[in-house]
Every structure is written in structure tokens, then in C-alpha cells.
Amino acid sequence: MCGIVGYIGFREAYPILVKGLRRLEYRGYDSAGVALINHDNKLSVLKTKGRVQDLENYAKDKDTTGTIGIAHTRWATHGEPSNANAHPHYSQSENLALIHNGIIENYAVIKAELIDKGYTFHSSTDTEVLVQLIEYIKKINNCDLFTAVQLALNQVVGAYAIAIIEKGNPDNIIAARKSSPLIIGIGEGEYFLGSDASPIVEYTNKVIYLDDEEIAILSRNKDPKIVTISNIEKTPEIKELEMNLSQLERGGYPHFMLKEIFEQPETLRSCMSGRINVEGTNVTLSGIIDHKDKFINARRILIIACGTSWHAGLIGEYLFEEFCRIPVEVEYASEFRYRHPVIYSDDIVIAISQSGETADSLAAIELARKAGAFVYGVCNVVGSSIPRNTDSGSYTHCGHEIGVASTKAFTAQVTVLTMMALAIAKEKQTIEEAKYLEIIKELQHIPDKIQKILDLNDKIKELSLIFTYAQNFIYLGRGYNYPIALEGALKLKEISYIHAEGYPAAEMKHGPIALIDNEMPVVTIATHNTIYEKVVSNMKEIKARKGRIIAIITEGDETIKAFADHYIEIPSTVECLDPLLSSIPMQLLAYHIAVNKNRDVDMPRNLAKSVTVE
Numbered sequence: 001m002c003g004i005v006g007y008i009g010f011r012e013a014y015p016i017l018v019k020g021l022r023r024l025e026y027r028g029y030d031s032a033g034v035a036l037i038n039h040d041n042k043l044s045v046l047k048t049k050g051r052v053q054d055l056e057n058y059a060k061d062k063d064t065t066g067t068i069g070i071a072h073t074r075w076a077t078h079g080e081p082s083n084a085n086a087h088p089h090y091s092q093s094e095n096l097a098l099i100h101n102g103i104i105e106n107y108a109v110i111k112a113e114l115i116d117k118g119y120t121f122h123s124s125t126d127t128e129v130l131v132q133l134i135e136y137i138k139k140i141n142n143c144d145l146f147t148a149v150q151l152a153l154n155q156v157v158g159a160y161a162i163a164i165i166e167k168g169n170p171d172n173i174i175a176a177r178k179s180s181p182l183i184i185g186i187g188e189g190e191y192f193l194g195s196d197a198s199p200i201v202e203y204t205n206k207v208i209y210l211d212d213e214e215i216a217i218l219s220r221n222k223d224p225k226i227v228t229i230s231n232i233e234k235t236p237e238i239k240e241l242e243m244n245l246s247q248l249e250r251g252g253y254p255h256f257m258l259k260e261i262f263e264q265p266e267t268l269r270s271c272m273s274g275r276i277n278v279e280g281t282n283v284t285l286s287g288i289i290d291h292k293d294k295f296i297n298a299r300r301i302l303i304i305a306c307g308t309s310w311h312a313g314l315i316g317e318y319l320f321e322e323f324c325r326i327p328v329e330v331e332y333a334s335e336f337r338y339r340h341p342v343i344y345s346d347d348i349v350i351a352i353s354q355s356g357e358t359a360d361s362l363a364a365i366e367l368a369r370k371a372g373a374f375v376y377g378v379c380n381v382v383g384s385s386i387p388r389n390t391d392s393g394s395y396t397h398c399g400h401e402i403g404v405a406s407t408k409a410f411t412a413q414v415t416v417l418t419m420m421a422l423a424i425a426k427e428k429q430t431i432e433e434a435k436y437l438e439i440i441k442e443l444q445h446i447p448d449k450i451q452k453i454l455d456l457n458d459k460i461k462e463l464s465l466i467f468t469y470a471q472n473f474i475y476l477g478r479g480y481n482y483p484i485a486l487e488g489a490l491k492l493k494e495i496s497y498i499h500a501e502g503y504p505a506a507e508m509k510h511g512p513i514a515l516i517d518n519e520m521p522v523v524t525i526a527t528h529n530t531i532y533e534k535v536v537s538n539m540k541e542i543k544a545r546k547g548r549i550i551a552i553i554t555e556g557d558e559t560i561k562a563f564a565d566h567y568i569e570i571p572s573t574v575e576c577l578d579p580l581l582s583s584i585p586m587q588l589l590a591y592h593i594a595v596n597k598n599r600d601v602d603m604p605r606n607l608a609k610s611v612t613v614e
């Protein structure tokens with residue numbers, strides 16, 4: 001989704017801003033722009049539809065001097081991708097330039113009022129309305145920029161992360177946030193701004209995470225000042241960034257997605273590190289231990305998430321019900337927040353999110369907290385909004401994920417949920433010791449087993465060539481592998497743009513089997529587990545209708561090899577850990593099909609990495 005970069009200091013701002021925009025490209029965008037106060041004190045806005053490279057081409061012969069500037073990548077919400085709708089937006093007098101992430105919900109009313117007062121608009125965006133409002137307020141109150149921003153933000157309804165600069169005022173950037181992340185990097189005599197840490201990390205590891213309704217005044221050679229929109233001054237809390245620069249680079253891989261798929265043995269080790277003891281006999285999650293009574297006495301677990309994180313949540317449902325004997329409901333955050341759900345004060349709500357910034361998940365958390373439930377976050381991005389708005393939680397610790405299609409974050413989420421289920425089940429005494437120890441032991445073998453599947457990359461690549469031109473795909477699984485069928489289908493559609501559906505295998509005969517003919521590839525996960533025989537029967541039903549089966553099987557399964565059209569063998573494991581292995585061939589198959597189709601794998605069309613608008 002949209003990205004923000006800002007700089008004020010002693011260096012030339014433009015190269016820092018453009019590099020920052022490139023770091024944010026992974027979020028998905030359709031236009032880019034910068035605003036600078038040039039050395040001659042002019043305020044210039046340079047922007048264009050397209051990629052950061054298009055912006056650089058456009059800016060080549062323009063004045064890009066100046067030591068203060070703001071920059072933006074836009075993911076269209078109000079108004080199509082175009083030069084006019086790209087950010088930054090000027091105010092009427094062209095004295096102010098503003099960038100904005102989020103949505104101003106009451107923009108239409110404010111716009112109508114401003115038009116009545118003689119303001120004209122050049123774009124269809126809500127952002128232009130905000131900058132015009134700030135200018136109008138500044139004029140009628142004859143006040144400074146900070147006060148005008150503060151008064152304006154009291155009038156707007158919606159979500160925002162903004163940064164604004166003013167002609168003739170080269171010493172100040174004003175920035176503010178509500179429901180959309182904004183981070184300030186603190187250097188020596190310089191400040192950086194970012195909608196996430198990636199444009200900041202190579203300059204400093206000292207950051208301030210702005211909170212909702214806070215406005216920051218970043219002034220040259222002065223300490224940062226933070227004041228709320230209700231005019232309460234806050235003491236800035238400086239934190240240390242956990243991200244490092246190498247996480248932002250491809251390290252020899254053609255795409256971030258492939259790099260992230262191959263990182264999984266290591267990311268899962270890091271996810272388990274310090275949580276499973278050296279003897280391999282115990283799982284400790286401090287977030288659970290600190291609140292163990294809540295978990296022991298929970299009436300129910302509600303899991304809220306979106307997209308791939310929701311699929312991880314479905315696996316959580318199987319884990320918590322099987323081992324902890326707690327009823328679980330898994331909800332799309334976007335539905336949960338609007339459907340007047342029944343939430344009890346002794347419910348545990350688990351919010352799963354890679355980015356920790358998903359707008360719908362944040363809103364669902366707010367609802368749950370208002371109802372008095374205990375909210376636990378499972379997030380990857382340290383310091384993001386969800387961990388800061390939940391009662392407790394566990395980080396997934398898999399490093400920065402850049403590919404829009406989530407891979408390593410998913411397996412880390414499933415690993416954390418597994419460790420949570422084990423820790424709670426132990427406290428509740430709902431798991432036999434032998435089972436508990438067996439799963440912990442097997443969890444520690446998972447990274448090596450994933451590596452074995454990654455070694456099949458060339459075979460999967462070859463297989464992908466056969467199916468590159470398929471129009472549709474079906475993915476089937478049952479039990480713990482059913483969410484993996486959904487996830488496999490999502491991976492394929494989001495990066496290859498091939499239509500794909502995931503189903504529980506036994507549901508086929510209730511309708512979808514009508515789709516099967518000799519052109520339909522059916523990816524079926526059929527590993528050795530308690531429902532293996534049933535899945536084999538479901539596969540036979542597909543085969544009888546000439547569907548083309550690509551089977552994900554346990555190593556050495558001669559039964560399925562005998563009738564499947566193609567197969568990928570994966571190591572055997574305990575049933576509840578199956579998803580950690582069966583998801584890997586799904587990721588590789590989707591990746592190679594997308595590459596064969598020449599798709600933009602890391603930045604697929606229409607998608608954003610972090611969905612900060614609802």
C-alpha cells in the first residue's frame with residue numbers, strides 16, 4: 001500500500017528520498033512523487049504515474065536540490081492511477097505540499113465546503129482535500145503550519161499518516177498519524193521518515209514509532225517534538241530497530257519471493273530459538289506464561305486475520321481444538337468488525353498479521369478489547385501497530401518479508417501457533433506427555449525436512465512448465481492440509497493471475513467436481529495421516545473424471561504414484577506439522593508458474609504488501 005519517505009538534515013534529500021521509495025516498492029504502488037524545498041527556497045513537486053524509475057526519468061532535468069523533502073508511492077484508492085492523483089499534492093497557493101497514506105472518509109463534505117470558498121481541485125483524491133483544508137485553516141487563523149495541521153486533523157474522519165512541508169520554511173517537516181503507521185528515524189543532525197523502517201534502516205537504528213493522533217515537528221538542529229491533536233505534549237520514546245540492511249536485498253536470488261522461500265529452514269529455527277529448550281523437552285512462550293490463567297480459563301478462542309494469515313489461523317483452529325480442547329472460531333477480520341459478533345470477556349482473541357498494520361485486523365482488535373476480551377498478537381514486524389495494541393503476543397521472528405506473496409511469514413505463524421498450542425495444552429494438562437515431547441522433537445527436525453523439499457526445486461520448476469498455460473487450478477486437502485489447499489490456491493492466483501480454488505477434498509462431490517475434465521490440474525495434498533485413505537478415495541473420484549492430478553505425497557508412497565499424473569514427495573512428519581512441509585511445494589509451484597508467465601512476482605498487479613486501508 002502507499003509508502004512515505006521524508007528527510008530533513010544536512011545531506012541532499014533527493015537521493016535519500018528516491019532510495020527510500022525504492023525500498024518501499026515492495027508494498028505495491030502505481031505512481032510516485034517527491035516534494036523538495038530547493039536551495040533557492042522554491043517548493044517543487046515532481047510526480048508521475050508509474051514506477052520510481054519513471055519518476056527518476058521525469059526528474060532528470062528538473063531542480064532536485066535541497067536538504068528537506070518528502071516522497072510517496074501511491075496505491076490508488078480515490079481516483080485512478082494518474083499524474084494528477086499522484087502525491088505530493090500542492091495546496092491552492094502552492095505554498096504547501098502534502099503526502100498521505102490512508103483514507104479521509106469525510107473528504108467529500110470538506111471538499112464541497114472548500115469549493116464554496118473558492119478552492120479549486122486538480123485531482124480526485126482525498127489527500128488534496130486535506131492539504132487545501134490545512135491551507136484554508138492556516139489562512140483564516142493566521143497561524144503556523146503545526147497549528148493548522150492540528151486544527152485540520154481535528155476535523156477529519158478516517159485514517160492517515162501524513163507529512164507536509166511549506167515553501168519558505170526549510171527547517172520543518174510536520175508529520176502525523178492515525179491508524180496508518182509512521183516511523184521517525186533519528187540520525188545525527190538529521191531526521192528520516194518512513195511508513196515502515198525500510199527507507200530508514202541504512203541510516204540509523206534509532207526510531208520513534210508515532211502513535212495514533214500524534215503530530216511530530218521535525219526541526220533542523222532541534223530535538224523532535226511530539227504533540228497530540230488534542231494538544232498534549234508527549235515525551236518521544238526512542239526505540240532500537242531490529243531490522244538490518246541485508247534483509248532488504250535479494251542476496252543473489254532473482255526475486256525476494258524465492259529468497260524468502262529458501263530462507264525458511266533458517267527463519268523457523270530463529271522462530272523456535274529460545275522458545276524450545278536445548279534438551280528439546282519444553283516450549284516456553286513468555287506471552288503465554290505471563291497470562292497462563294487467562295488461557296487455562298478461556299471459554300473460547302477467536303482468531304482474526306486476513307489473507308494468508310487467516311489460513312494460518314485455520315491451522316491454529318485444528319491445533320487448539322485438538323491439543324487444548326478449547327473451542328475455536330476463525331474469522332476474517334473484515335467480516336468480524338462489522339457483524340456485531342458475540343464476544344465474551346473470558347474469550348481469547350488471537351490476531352495474526354505479518355505486517356501488524358492490517359487495517360481490518362486493527363479494527364477487529366479494537367472491537368474485541370472494547371468487549372473486554374484478552375487480545376494476543378502473532379506478528380512479524382516488531383513495533384508495528386498490532387503488537388502495540390494487544391495485551392500480549394509472540395513475534396514470529398522471520399525477518400523482513402518483502403515479496404507481496406507471503407511465504408516465510410506464513411510458516412513462522414504456523415510454528416508460533418503450534419508452540420502456543422503446546423504451551424497452553426501443557427498448562428491445561430490436555431496433552432499426553434509423550435505426544436507433547438514427540439511434537440517438540442519433530443518441530444526441531446522441520447527445518448531440515450524443509451531443506452529436503454527445497455532441494456526438489458529443479459523438479460518443481462520442470463513440473464511448472466507443463467501447467468503454465470492452464471486457465472484454472474483446483475487445490476485439495478483435508479484436515480491440517482485443508483488450509484494449505486486454500487493457501488496454495490491463493491499463492492497461485494496472486495502471483496500468476498491464474499484462477500485457482502482450494503477445497504476440502506471431500507466437498508468436491510457436493511458441486512465443484514462438475515468442473516473436472518481432462519484440462520483441469522488438481523493439486524492434491526495426500527500425505528500419510530489419519531485420513532489418508534479418504535483422500536485417496538477423493539483422488540480416485542477426480543481421476544475417474546480425467547482430472548490431471550499433481551499429488552503432494554509422503555516419500556515412498558507407491559499407491560498414489562501408481563495413478564497420479566505427477567507427484568512431489570515430501571518427508572513424513574507428525575500430522576499436526578504437515579502444513580509446515582506441504583506448504584513448501586505450493587509456494588515453489590506458484591513461484592515457477594508465475595515466473596514462466598513473466599509476471600512481476602514480487603509486486604503483483606493490484607496488490608499491496610501491507611493493507612492499511614479497509
Ligand code: M6R
Pocket residue numbers: 306307308309310352353354355356357358361404405406407494607609610611
Ligand atoms: O500483514 P497481514 O498478515 O495482516 O496481511 C494479511 C494479508 O493481506 C496477506 O496475508 C495477503 O493475503 C498476502 N498477499 C498473501 O500472500
